[in-house]
Amino acid sequence: EPEVTQTPSHQVTQMGQEVILRCVPISNHLYFYWYRQILGQKVEFLVSFYNNEISEKSEIFDDQFSVERPDGSNFTLKIRSTKLEDSAMYFCASTRLAGALSSYNEQFFGPGTRLTVL
Amino acid sequence: AQSVTQLDSHVSVSEGTPVLLRCNYSSSYSPSLFWYVQHPNKGLQLLLKYTSAATLVKGINGFEAEFKKSETSFHLTKPSAHMSDAAEYFCVVSETYKYIFGTGTRLKVLA
Numbered sequence: 001e002p003e004v005t006q007t008p009s010h011q012v013t014q015m016g017q018e019v020i021l022r023c024v025p026i027s028n029h030l031y032f033y034w035y036r037q038i039l040g041q042k043v044e045f046l047v048s049f050y051n052n053e054i055s056e057k058s059e060i061f062d063d064q065f066s067v068e069r070p071d072g073s074n075f076t077l078k079i080r081s082t083k084l085e086d087s088a089m090y091f092c093a094s095t096r097l098a099g100a101l102s103s104y105n106e107q108f109f110g111p112g113t114r115l116t117v118l
Numbered sequence: 119a120q121s122v123t124q125l126d127s128h129v130s131v132s133e134g135t136p137v138l139l140r141c142n143y144s145s146s147y148s149p150s151l152f153w154y155v156q157h158p159n160k161g162l163q164l165l166l167k168y169t170s171a172a173t174l175v176k177g178i179n180g181f182e183a184e185f186k187k188s189e190t191s192f193h194l195t196k197p198s199a200h201m202s203d204a205a206e207y208f209c210v211v212s213e214t215y216k217y218i219f220g221t222g223t224r225l226k227v228l229a
């Protein structure tokens with residue numbers, strides 16, 4: 001069964017450093033997402049991406065964050081200058097379609113990357 | 119605007135007894151609703167989903183949920199809890215491009 005994969009599973013970085021989190025969505029999916037979950041808190045939407053551009057982003061997704069689909073398979077989240085409060089689990093998700101066709105709204109989540117900023 | 123309220127942050131049940139995890143939602147349109155489970159240090163696994171077909175939805179591992187529009191609820195139930203059900207459960211509402219997660223309910227199953 002196809003699945004979303006994420007690398008690395010755990011990333012440790014120093015404050016101020018840049019990190020890139022990588023995701024490989026399911027191959028025939030068209031919409032891609034990043035979410036984060038700070039330890040002990042709920043999962044929060046960061047950004048959605050379709051047709052090589054951002055569809056929607058949350059208030060959390062400020063200028064320190066960027067997303068990219070550099071090739072036909074990878075989807076990346078970059079944090080330019082990490083802060084202590086960026087420490088969290090980051091989940092990538094993908095879906096075939098979104099919007100009015102609600103029956104296709106199921107998002108498939110990767111296992112997450114745990115980011116620790118020291 | 120969409121929102122999800124999970125009414126209990128923690129639920130404890132004895133093994134073999136029924137489970138009820140409560141979820142209320144707010145949505146302007148006909149939403150899609152989901153329940154996800156997260157075991158410790160694991161990712162998010164879909165338990166079940168409601169997408170405007172049958173109002174009683176059956177999921178994996180014996181879980182089911184009933185969509186009640188009049189009550190704007192989507193409670194998760196299971197007739198008999200198992201030790202392996204101990205986890206965090208998230209109710210999710212989706213209208214278009216994003217999921218809105220509830221704050222989660224931690225289920226504890228006592229032997």
